[in-house]
Amino acid sequence: MQTHKYDVVIVGAGGAGMRAALESSTRARTAVLTKLYPTRSHTGAAQGGMCAALANVEEDNWEWHTFDTVKGGDYLVDQDAAEVMCKEAIDAVVDLEKMGLPFNRTPAGRIDQRRFGGHTRNHGEAPVRRSCYAADRTGHMILQTLYQNCVKQDVEFFNEFYVLDLLMTPDADGVEVASGVVAYELATGEIHIFNAKAVILATGGFGKVFKTTSNAHTLTGDGMGVVWRKGLPLEDMEFFQFHPTGLAGLGILLSEAARGEGAILRNADGERFMERYAPTIKDLAPRDIVARSMANEVREGRGAGPHKDYVLLDLTHLPREQIDAKLPDITEFARTYLGVEPYTEPVPVYPTAHYAMGGVPTNIEAEVLRNNVDVVPGLYAAGEVACVSVHGSNRLGTNSLLDINVFGRRAGIAAAEYALKAELPELPADPQVMVEAMVSTLLTSTGAEKVNVIRTELQNTMDRNAQVFRTEESLAEAEAEIHALRARYADVAISDKGKRYNSDLLEAVELGFLLDLAEVLVISARNRKESRGGHAREDYLERDDVNYMKHTMAYRGADGEVNLDWKPVVVTRYQPMARKY
């Protein structure tokens, strides 16, 4: 076991973690711990773009952007946070450009902007061109740019280090403050203690609770899971965004850009069914609406394919040159994974679990909340792991790349400034015990259960019962199945007993986090008897502002049970209105 001491420890090297590192490392001694090499982080998969009211191509302002964000989030957005994000968006884009990111240009040489779902001028009047983009690789180029600048600033990275526990120590007044993290080094199997004045969580989402997901293998919600096991709350976990166009059966994302370029969704009869659900904007309706319409077509027997379990994304009427120039990834995915030729055949698609709106509650300084008002000194969170909440119950496209830059930066500054004033907290006694016990239990277990079997069953029940349509019965069934799976998880055994690059072991640990988070998601969803944004209840079809215009706060009880509470929504300028497109 090794012990390291830093001012600031950042967990995660995606967009949020590295943006934080750029700020924190110039002010305080900073280490970044990441289970993946930084440039393999999931931020790299984001294609669409990053919105900011630069007004480079047409009139726009941050206030309109704020309105769209609030409305898109079905009014569950904390409006103070949305204002901060939309105001600081402009500098966030300029900062990236200054770091060398090659955004696409207008003929006048300025940063070009394009339309994206839900972004409008003057409070919904007409679509506005607000998304800044770099070809179809915006997230990838952000990740690379941030990484290169971290290298320039000599940020210390600990790659393929898995953080499995958060350390907290009571201060003089008995308040628990963050004092570091415990990490497992994949290459060697060694346990490392990082003692720090401030900790920033930037571990991304947990899409792997679902079977059909656009999320990568490693998005197992570790940061949320670690915080949860410390008795700290998780906010709005029932709100998950399902992106309409995942490759059927696989979940790999086909960007919204396909429909932007004119691709059409059809059912088995070849009907353009979105005309029935959203007569004005049809295929370009917001994600939650399109995803539900697709699921409904399948449910009512109009699905395509041998099992009638998907719909079709039709690009065949588009010129090949346009497909090649604008949608190269889509054609490559369809050919490689489905053996489908998009020039001549429609592509099978189905909604895919995409983005966690909920997460670790923070305030606008990225400080983690221990309840509705108090913070945990020294603990920060930013990016998909956090819930500030700028996305409310449904995130607008392009607002996540923005979120990670704005709140990643804020977290980096706040954590470093806090660290400069704080003493290094003492470590709790035997800081490694929890992780050591977890690892040795798994290594020595002779149980009969297998990780991949339990994971598959979990993902199946989540897809079946907690996806785009939810009811009391379906959620109750999911809850019961998760409980049964948790019991079986106690008996899980792994076949790799070694120390060197033991991914078998880590997958078992990650499954533990997934089970915890799936349970919180389902129980929070059962408790919210309304439909809002990404959470659609068939037994409660309407949004209910009288009873549910408030955030869910989930806490882990003494026996591991889930206890629920509420937190008010911050409303500054916009009162809830019906959400029509």
Next chain:
Amino acid sequence: MSEIQMSEDRSEERAGSEQRPATSGSRTYDAHFQVWRGDTEGGDLTDYTVEVNEGEVVLDIIHRLQATQAGDLACRWNCKAGKCGSCSAEINGRPRLMCMTRMSTFTEAETITVTPMRAFPVIKDLVTDVSFNYVKASEVPAFAPPAGVAPGDYRMAQVDVERSQEFRKCIECFLCQDTCHVVRDHEENKTAFAGPRFLMRVAELDMHPLDAADRQHQAQEEFGLGYCNITKCCTEVCPEHIKITDNALIPMKERVADRKYDPLVWLGSKIGRRER
């Protein structure tokens, strides 16, 4: 090489004729695999017979091995969509992404070998220590913002931006680094030669219309541009289809040559480009 080329051509034909979505899962057969198992101490090819279903890629088969026969088989992967650059390996000796190699590119009778990238030290099984690349990455100075232009006032032409965007598609899979003969079997060249990925990175910065640093000297003197004899093997294996040799390395060589001949060319090119 020609054999692999042939089976790839076959796959192109099939893509047009078979067209069965993975969701219908009809055909299944048993394939013969040889996977390299071992660690720093050494290792060997191990034989496996494993089920293959329609529409699968090599990474699916590796996962099936882990689930059914070889729970301790190590491999890196994350996105399973050819975007994170983790799952690089050599399939039948050719550097490829396991998640983007369709099983239908092989015949059912064929034995398929999967081995770790040869140019880097093995950690375990298919996992290699690629830190060499991160050392090289850290040696390339980042974008140098132009003096006298305020952030927000940057003006660039789309054509210039597109040039660096092509190189920016790189997912750092390091397959090009693995295949380049300058380092593939020549450990001794690693200090003097950064490899195609990082020479391309230098070229990208050099072609950035607003970058203020001198990249050409560095490319030649520190990163060993001169070692490259434009065989284009790197371009052939790049899963992002970046024309590394034609669009980055050769133009960079030309710029360096121009400049050797006349240092004023460099100055002129930078000033000229800034005016646009």
